Amino acid sequence: MSVPRYWREIPRRSRLETVRCSECGTVAYPPRGRCGKCGSNKFENYKLPEKGELVTFTIVRNPPKGFEKMPPYVVGIVKLEDGTIITSQITDVEPEDVKIGMKVEAVFRKVVEDGDSGIIQYAIKFRPLIK
Amino acid sequence: MRKVAIAGIGMTKVDKHWKRSLRELFGEAGAAALSQTGFPTVDALIVGNMCASDLSDQNNIGALLADYLGFMPNTAYRVEAACASGGAAFLAAYTAVASGMYDVVMTGGVEKLTDGVGGNTTLSLGKAADAEYELFYGSSFVSLNAMIMRHYMNHYNVPRDAFADFSVLMHKNGARNPLAQLPFEIKRETVLESDMISDPITLFDCAPVGDGAAALILCPLEDAKKYSDNFVEVAGISGATDTINIASREGLLSFKSTIVAADRAYKMAHISPADVDVAEIHDTFTITGVLSLEDLGFCERGKFHKMIANGAFETGGVVTVNPSGGLKSRGHPVGATGAYQIAELFLQLTGRAGKMQVPDASIGVAQNIGGSGSSTYVTVLRRV
Ligand SMILES: [Zn+2]
Numbered sequence: 001m002s003v004p005r006y007w008r009e010i011p012r013r014s015r016l017e018t019v020r021c022s023e024c025g026t027v028a029y030p031p032r033g034r035c036g037k038c039g040s041n042k043f044e045n046y047k048l049p050e051k052g053e054l055v056t057f058t059i060v061r062n063p064p065k066g067f068e069k070m071p072p073y074v075v076g077i078v079k080l081e082d083g084t085i086i087t088s089q090i091t092d093v094e095p096e097d098v099k100i101g102m103k104v105e106a107v108f109r110k111v112v113e114d115g116d117s118g119i120i121q122y123a124i125k126f127r128p129l130i131k
Numbered sequence: 132m133r134k135v136a137i138a139g140i141g142m143t144k145v146d147k148h149w150k151r152s153l154r155e156l157f158g159e160a161g162a163a164a165l166s167q168t169g170f171p172t173v174d175a176l177i178v179g180n181m182c183a184s185d186l187s188d189q190n191n192i193g194a195l196l197a198d199y200l201g202f203m204p205n206t207a208y209r210v211e212a213a214c215a216s217g218g219a220a221f222l223a224a225y226t227a228v229a230s231g232m233y234d235v236v237m238t239g240g241v242e243k244l245t246d247g248v249g250g251n252t253t254l255s256l257g258k259a260a261d262a263e264y265e266l267f268y269g270s271s272f273v274s275l276n277a278m279i280m281r282h283y284m285n286h287y288n289v290p291r292d293a294f295a296d297f298s299v300l301m302h303k304n305g306a307r308n309p310l311a312q313l314p315f316e317i318k319r320e321t322v323l324e325s326d327m328i329s330d331p332i333t334l335f336d337c338a339p340v341g342d343g344a345a346a347l348i349l350c351p352l353e354d355a356k357k358y359s360d361n362f363v364e365v366a367g368i369s370g371a372t373d374t375i376n377i378a379s380r381e382g383l384l385s386f387k388s389t390i391v392a393a394d395r396a397y398k399m400a401h402i403s404p405a406d407v408d409v410a411e412i413h414d415t416f417t418i419t420g421v422l423s424l425e426d427l428g429f430c431e432r433g434k435f436h437k438m439i440a441n442g443a444f445e446t447g448g449v450v451t452v453n454p455s456g457g458l459k460s461r462g463h464p465v466g467a468t469g470a471y472q473i474a475e476l477f478l479q480l481t482g483r484a485g486k487m488q489v490p491d492a493s494i495g496v497a498q499n500i501g502g503s504g505s506s507t508y509v510t511v512l513r514r515v
Contacts, residue, residue, distance in 0.1 A: 058277035065250035
C-alpha cells in the first residue's frame, strides 16, 4: 500500500469521519460524489456514531494475501446508532463468543503490517460494548 | 432494434489447464464457435475476462485474441465486470448486433486463473469488492459471502446443513457434463466435513478455481438460418447494478441486481418465471445459488431446503436448475462463466446437450452475477 493511498483514508478509517448530503441529509459511507437519494453533489462533513449492533460476521480462516499471520479473525458488518452500516473487524473477543445482535463500540487497532519495511496500517475496529 | 440470434458456440473443458495459455484456451473456443457458422470472419470481438492483468501480465486481450484467431475485426476489446464479465460482454455484443452497427460479433469469455502464484489468484478475485472499505479490513470474496450466508441462516432459521443439499445436487448434475471441472457426485458429508474457509462457508460450498473459455457468435435473427443449422433467439436481456460495498445495500437477504435484471429480461421476452424450462444460475457459493433461486422467482424465500428435497429444481419440478453442474461442479472460470451458461443453454435449446438434456426445453434463462451482487446480467433464450 502506498503511503498517500493509506494517508488519504485516515479520516474515515481512524476517526469515522464521512459526509452527509447538504440537501437531504442522507449519510454516505463510504463517501460518494453524488447523493444516491436526491442527486445533489453538495456534501458536508459528518462524524459517525461510535456505538452500534452487529448485523452479521464471519471468522476468516483462509486469509487474503497480507493477512497470513492474522487468522482466525472476525470480519463483521455493524449497524451504527444512526443507522449507517459499515464493514470492519470485530476485536478484543474470542471468535467463538461473537454473536449476531451484540452491542459493539469503536476502538482503534492495528489491522496489518506491510511486510518488514512497509507501513503499519491502523483503523477503527469494533469490540463488545463495555458499559 | 433488430432481433438477435446465437448461431454458434464453442467451449473448452473447465480445468486446471497447466499446459495451455490464455490465448490458446480462447482460440479453441472461438475457432469452434465460428466453424459452426458459415461466416468467414467477424465484425467485432467482445470478450469477458477479469484477471488477465493480474495473473497473465496481459492487457489488451481483445487485440491478442483476434490476432490469435486470425482475423482483424473493426473493434476488439475486453469487458471486465468481475464474475459477470462474460454476461456484460454478451450484453455489449447483443447491443452491437441489435442496433445494426455490426452483423457478426464474436463474444464469450476466457479466464486463466492457474497462472497466479502464491496468493495472487485469491487476491485478484477479491478485487471484485471495494478495495478501500472492504478488502482493507482483511475480508475476501469468500468472507463477504459468508456474512451474507450467516445473515440468511439467522433470519430464516435455516440450519447450515441444508445448504449442503445444493452442492450435492450440483455435483449430481455435473457428473453428466463432459466439460465439467469436477464431474463427480458427492455426499452431504463431503460438504459438511470439508475445510472451513470462512465460517460458515466450507470448501465444498465454493466453486472451484479453474481455467476455461467459451465463445458465442451473434448475428441478426433473420440471417441466422442462412449461416447456421442450429441457432436460438435472444428473447430478453438486461443487466442491473447495486452498490459495490455490501454494507451499503438495502438488505442482504436478496440481490436487488438479480431481481431487477430478471424482471426486465422476463418482460422483454414476455415470459414469467413459470415459463422457464431450464436455468443456468450463478452459484459461486451455495448461498449465492440459493439467493439466485429466490431472486429469479423459482423458489419461495427461506424454503429452498424443502424445495430441493421435493425435487423442485430437477426435471419434472419447477425448473431444471444448472444441468451443467453450475459453478460448483462445471467450474467457475470467472470472466468466462456467463458465456458458459449461455452456451450450455444453446445446447439445451437445440437438443444437443447429451446426457444433460432437459426434454423439450424451449425457454432458457442464464443469470450471471458480478462481485457479491454488485451487478447481474440475465439473458432469456428461446428455441426457434
Ligand atoms: Zn441528498
